[in-house]
Amino acid sequence: MSAHGPEEDAAGSLRPEMEPTLWRKSRPGAKGVDPPGVSPERVVSGIPEGLRREIPLSLPELSELGVVRHFTRLSQLNRGVDTHFYPLGSCTMKYNPKVMDRIPEIPGFRDLHPRIDHEGMQGLLDTLHICEESLGSLLGMDAxxxxxxxxxxxxxxGILLARRYFESKGDRARTEILIPDSAHGTNPASASMGGFTVHVLPSGTDGGVDLVQLETALSEKTALVMMTVPSTLGNFEKDLPKMVAMVKATGALLYMDGANFNAFIGVLRPGDLGFDIVHINTHKTLATPHGGGGPGSGPVGVKAHLAPFLPSPRIRKDGARYVLESPETSIGPIRSFFGSTLVLLRALGYLRLLGQEGVRRVALYALLNANYLRVLLSGVLPRAGEGLCAHEFVLSAKDLVAQGLHAQDIAKALLDAGYYAPTISFPLIVPEALMIEPTETESKDTLDRFAEDFKRIVTVAQSRPSVLKESPLRTPIARPDEVTAARDPVLTDPLSHPPSL
Ligand SMILES: Cc1ncc(COP(=O)(O)O)c(C=O)c1O
Known part of the structure; x- marks a missing residue:
């Protein structure tokens, strides 16, 4: 048996063909739509002479069916959440109800010009205000x-808010942000961009924050302690209440990276735990897929002492109307208009669809699914972290290195078995990490099947490591040079016509 499942080892025979570009499929004279009674000459005659093209428009020529099949085939060359299980830890690619796509399409939202006066967008302001209040109440935050x-x-x-907060108190000594090494990688980058010095807290042996290290690092220079909850190891910090008390005693602020909102939505509220600032990723939890380069949205909740500094414009209810305000104390605008409005509308729609009990079930199923899979895979590869996990967990393929294999080889074999790969090589504190997040939307059958395939692949890795090196055999491209693909991508087909003027 191979690592890929059924008995086939004729390399290449399973590899789907690359879909040719539209230019390669183009045939002169092929047409998409040919509306009756509308001749090109008639259309052109309606355009003033001086505005007509001198050089014909250079476009591939295809039938409508040709175009539909091209894009459908392209979409199927990938492992996507609509077609495959997608256990990409930290990136929460879960199924999102398609009905949510309807909300941004409602003409009252879709057709609103962003520069219209606020009087003309009362409906949108009302909706965004409800969205702020709903998230505030789920996060236990005042604004x-x-x-x-x-x-x-x-x-x-959040970091700029903390800076402005300490400036307003005349406290300019707080120049440091403490961040555990199990925090998300963007945390230190953001802290540094916000003008702070980053102090990394090494984890203890159980993968949690080491309280002694925290105590030693805390000082009158500490502005903020940024915690990713659950941590990137997929653990809830067991000493969180103690840590909160230690940080508060120094006058520093506490920041929660709550991007993994699906691990606790409706179950615990960062504000109740003592956090001053929290951000979430609506594009991980609330009906917008993460990744793919599409728009995201990272709302930030704060306690009352930070509310005066929130970005402008602020939406304020004034009687029955909404007005926009830019308070003097605000850090100013950080994004055009009101953020990624259409993503926020989906988020609010999803919250309304689920209701209070439904959002709680999101977290409970995220935790249940992850722990179910964790138990099914226990002993297959060593796990980083102990006990129950949160919505994801991290395995290490370090024992396979002696066989010449890496986490990547397991990931490539999983592509052949019909899955998107787990996140690999992250978090950095785990050698050969495989970070697995089943998400709340997967069924027990899917998890059982994945666990069986994962086990089979690891068995093959241990007994016949060279087989894994052949993976993947079922993807159009096997193992590209990833550095060249990222740094020097070839994005044009040499056959394509030069862009027309
Ligand atoms: C825990 C955590 N924090 C922060 C981020 C950064 O979010 P974004 O990619 O939207 O900037 C992510 C992204 O997945 C994350 O998982």
Whole structure:
């Protein structure tokens, strides 16, 4: 048996063909739509002479069916959440109800010009205000800004709020941010962009924050302690209440990276735990897929003492109307208009669809699915972290290195078995990490099947490591030079016509 499942080892025979570009499929004279009674000459005659093209428009020529099949085939060359299990830890690619796509399409939202006067967008302001209040109540925070365009943007916003807060108190000594090494990688980057020095806290042997290290690092220079909850090892910090008390005693602020909101939504509230600032990723939890380069949204919630500094404009209810305000104390605008509005509308729609009990079930199923899979895979590869996990867990393929294999080889074999790969080589504190997040939307059958395939692949890795090196055999491209692909991508087909003028 191979690592890939059924008995086939004729390398290449399973590899789907690359889909040719539209230019290669183009045939002169092929047409998409040919509306009756509308001749090109008639259309052209309606355009003033001086505005007509001198050089014909250079476009591939295809039938409508040819175009539909091209894009459908392209979409199927990938492992996507609509077709495959996608256990990409830290990136939460879960199924999102398609009905949510309808909300941004509602003409009242879709057709609103962003520069219209606020009097003409009362409906949108009302909706965004409800969204702020809903998130504030789920987070246990006094005020929320919807402006940040991504998780990391939310972090930067939170950090700028902390800076302005200490400036307003005349405290300029707080120049440091403490960040555990199990925090998300964007945290130190955002802290540094926000003008702070980053002090990394090494984890203890159980993967949690080491309280002695925290105590030693805390000083009158500490502005903020940034915690990723659950941590990137997929653990809830067991000493969190003690840590909160230690940080508060120094006058520093506490920041929660709550991007993994699906691990605790409706179950615990960062504000109740003592956090001053929290950001979430709506594009991980609330009906917008993460990744793919699409728009994200990283709302930030704060306690009352930080509310005066929130980005402008602020939406304020004034009687029955909404007005926009830019308070003097604000850190100013951080994003055009009101943030990624259409993503926020999906988020609010999803919250309303689920209701209070439904959002709680999101977290409970995320935790249940991850722990179920964790138990199924226990003993297959060593795990980083102990006890129950949160919504994800991290295995290490370090024992396979002696066989010449890496986490990547397991990931490539999983592609052949019909899955998107787990996140690999992250978090950095785990050698040969495989970070697995089943998400709340997967069924027991899918998890059982994945566990069986994962086990089979690890068995093959241990007994016949060279087989894994052949993977993947079922993807159009096997193992590209990833550095060249990222740094020097070839994005044009030499056959394509030069762009027309
Ligand atoms: C825990 C955590 N924090 C922050 C981020 C950064 O979010 P974004 O990619 O939207 O900037 C992510 C991204 O997945 C994350 O998992």
């Amino acid at each position: 929320v800004t919807l402006a940040p365009a991504a998780g990391a943007h939310g972090e930067l916003t």
